[in-house]
Every structure is written in C-alpha cells, then in structure tokens.
Amino acid sequence: MKVAVTGSSGLIGSRLVPALRADGHEVLRLVRRTPRTADEHRWDPQHRRIDPALLADVDAVVNLAGVGIADRRWTQKHKQRVLTSRVDATTTISRAMADAAAADPTRRRVLLSGSAVGWYGDTGDRVVDETAPAGTDFLARVCTEWEAATAPAVEAGVRVALLRTGLVLGRGGLLGRMAPLFRLGLGGRLGSGRQYWPWISLTDEVDAIRFLLTAPVAGPVNLTAPTPVPNAEFSRALGRVVGRPAVLPVPGVVLRAVLGEFAPIGVLAGQRAVPAQLQAAGFTWTHPDLEPALRAALGRR
Numbered sequence: 065m066k067v068a069v070t071g072s073s074g075l076i077g078s079r080l081v082p083a084l085r086a087d088g089h090e091v092l093r094l095v096r097r098t099p100r101t102a103d104e105h106r107w108d109p110q111h112r113r114i115d116p117a118l119l120a121d122v123d124a125v126v127n128l129a130g131v132g133i134a135d136r137r138w139t140q141k142h143k144q145r146v147l148t149s150r151v152d153a154t155t156t157i158s159r160a161m162a163d164a165a166a167a168d169p170t171r172r173r174v175l176l177s178g179s180a181v182g183w184y185g186d187t188g189d190r191v192v193d194e195t196a197p198a199g200t201d202f203l204a205r206v207c208t209e210w211e212a213a214t215a216p217a218v219e220a221g222v223r224v225a226l227l228r229t230g231l232v233l234g235r236g237g238l239l240g241r242m243a244p245l246f247r248l249g250l251g252g253r254l255g256s257g258r259q260y261w262p263w264i265s266l267t268d269e270v271d272a273i274r275f276l277l278t279a280p281v282a283g284p285v286n287l288t289a290p291t292p293v294p295n296a297e298f299s300r301a302l303g304r305v306v307g308r309p310a311v312l313p314v315p316g317v318v319l320r321a322v323l324g325e326f327a328p329i330g331v332l333a334g335q336r337a338v339p340a341q342l343q344a345a346g347f348t349w350t351h352p353d354l355e356p357a358l359r360a361a362l363g364r365r
Contacts, residue, residue: 065089065090065123065124065277066089066090066092066121066122066123066124067084067089067090067091067092067122067123067124067125067126067277068091068092068093068094068118068119068122068124068125068126069081069084069091069092069093069094069125069126069128070094070107070109070125070126070127070128070129070153070157071127071128071129071130071178072093072094072095072128073095074128075232075234075236075237075266076128076229076232076234076266076269076270076273077126077128079234079266079270080126080128080270080273080274081093083270083271083274084274087274091103092104092105092118092122093105094106094107094114094118094129095107096108096109096110105118107156109129109149109152109153109156109157110148110149110152112152112155112156112159113156114156114157114160116160116163116164118160119157119160119161119163119164120164120167120168121171122164122173123171123172123173123174124173124174124175124176124277125157125161125173125174125175125176125177126176126273127153127154127157127175127176127177127178128178129149129150129153129154129178130146130149130150130153130178130210131145131146131149131150133146133203133326133330134238134326134330137323137324137326138323138324138325138326143202146206147205147206147209147210150178150206150209150210150213151209151210151213154177154178154210154213154214155213155216157175157177157217158175158177158213158214158215158216158217158218158222159216159217161173161175161216161217161220161222162216162217162219162220162222165217165220165221165222166220169221172223173217173222173223174222174223174224174225174276174277175214175217175222175223175224175225176224176225176227176273176276176277177210177211177214177224177225177226177227178210178227178229179207179210179211179226179227179228179229179284180203180207180228180229180230181228181229181230181262181286181288181335181337182199182201182203182204182206182207182329182330182335183198183199183203183204183207183208183211183228183284184196184197184198184199184204184335184337185198185199185200185201185203185204185333185335186199186201186259186329186333186334186335187199187260187334187335187336187337188260188334188336189258189260189336190336191336191338192335192336192337192338193286193337193338193339193340193341194228194283194284194285194286194340194341195340201329201333202325202329203329203330207228211226211284214226223280223282224282224283225276225281225282225283225284225285226283226284226285227272227273227276227285227287228284228285228286228287228337229264229269229287229288230261230262230263230264230286230287230288230289230292230335230337231261231262231263231264232263232264232265232266232269233263233264233265233266233351233357233358233360233361234265234266234361235361235362239302239358239361239362242302243302243306243362246299246302246303246306246308246310247306247308248308249308249309249312250312251299251302251303251306251308251310251312252299252310252311252312252313252314253295253296253299253310253313253314254295254299254313254314254316254319254331254332255295255313255314255315255316255319255331255332256296256316256332257294257295257296257297257299257313258294258295258296259294259295259331259332259333259334260292260293260294260295260334260335260336260337261292261293261294261295261298261334262286262288262289262292262334262335262336262337262338263288263289263292263293263298263354263357264287264288264289264357265289265349265350265351265357265360265361266361267350267351267360268287268289268349268350268351268357269287271347271350272285272287272342272347273287275342275345275347279345279346279347280345281341281345283341284341285339285341285342286337286338286339286340286341286342287339287342288337288338288339289339289349289351289352289353289354289357290338290339290343290349290352291352291353291354292334292335292336292337292338293354294334295334297354298354301354301355301358302358304355305355305358305359305362305364306362306364316328316332319331319332
C-alpha cells in the first residue's frame, strides 16, 4: 500500500513510519515545514491547503496531527490551538481524500484518523465501549469536533476508522514525565487514585494501526489494552517496575494549582474504556497486562 502519515514525528508516528516500511508499504510523510528528505511533502493544514496530487494514488492516510494537549498550561489560546489544529488537519485530509475518491472511484481508500478516549468524558468506574455517548467536558468536545471533521471522507465512500487512543506507554508522553519522579521515590497516586486510566503499549498502538489498515473496521475504535486500571494501581505497578515504593500521593488540590484546568479533566478524571471493536476484529495484544507493558516501555527486565 501507499500510505501517507501526518504527525509522523510524534511519539506514535515516529514508531509507526519505520514499522510500515518494514511491512513493505511506501510511506509519504506530510510535514508543515520545508521538506528535508524525499519522502517528506509539505502541506498547510492551518490554512487547509494540500496539493491534490499528493493523495491521488494513496491507498491510506494515518492522520495523527495535532498540537500536544498537555504540552503547556491550558490557557484559552492553547485550548483553541488544541482544537483548531486537529479540526483543520482532519478537514484538510478528509476533503483531499474525498476529491481523490471522486477522481478515481475504483481505488479502495482508508483513513485512520486520530481521536482519544477523552471522547467519553469522565466515566467513573462504568465500563464504556465504542457505543457509549460523548462526554461534555473540553476534551470530549474536542474529540467530537475532531471526529466530525472526517465527514467529507465518509460521505465519499472512504473507510474511516476513528482511533480513540488511551494513554500510550512509551519513553515519551505522560509516562516519560512520570518515570523520573518515580525513580526518585517521589511517585504515588494522583488525587483519589480511583480514576481509571485506559492505557496501551506503544507497540500495541502501532500494531493496532497496522492491523486497521486492512481489517474491515469502520467508525470509532478504542485503542487501549483490554484491562484499564485505576490510577492507584497504575502507580503501584510503575513503582514496582522502577524499584521504588509509590507512597507519596499528590492531592487533587495540588494538581489543580500546578496544572490548572487540565488537572480535573486530563489527570483526575478517567475512562474505563475497553477495546470492543479490536477484540471483535481479532486483534492480538503483545502487552495485554500493565506491568509487562511498563517494563517494555522503560526498558526494564
């Protein structure tokens, strides 16, 4: 297949691109800066511009573009960038794929478009699969608009899978920020610790995307491990992996003071989300259990 990837320099994209090439796919990387290599091609999602020729013979697009949600404190300006970066990128890609489908309706195309389990809002200890309704907080609204931006591709007959990704366990991301503190013995549960964290190893995240390129799955797909865990259990497991006790809880009031509005939505809330669609489609996880996934992510035996 010929596969275009946006957001290829991020935590997921940087692992996905070489994996796709190892599978024998031809990969185009869509970048916003001046291209530096032959496989890079410039696009301008901020102004919703892309050369139509880029996707004319592309079989699939993996759309991972978007400003980092927790990269900085949530100001109104940053929240707007979080939303618009995702909606603009997805709209640009979806329209371009719709145009390509209209020009050549014989080619089967697929769009795997990023989203997040934040779609569900805070679900407490209630188990949710892909049929659950959207939440009402800021991240849920972002995910709702983000997913809705794929409409042009859906209407053009492109198979669209919405990748509702959980907490990805890799050397970067949230785990990359937590691990140094836990190594110093400064780790512990966040807030009450009862909020569920739907996690997935980076290996399984990449493998699930590779799987969905050809699996006949459309609509929302939870990219999580089968076993979401409460934050307190996650913290204890991380402490065991780094060889330090996780006994220093961080009160919710402190998190709110440090992280602002992000804390109650992104850290103290949670989703007990399960991957019903992946399970039904026959996907096999390399890391179905948390502690081996943490050990793999941190290079611990």
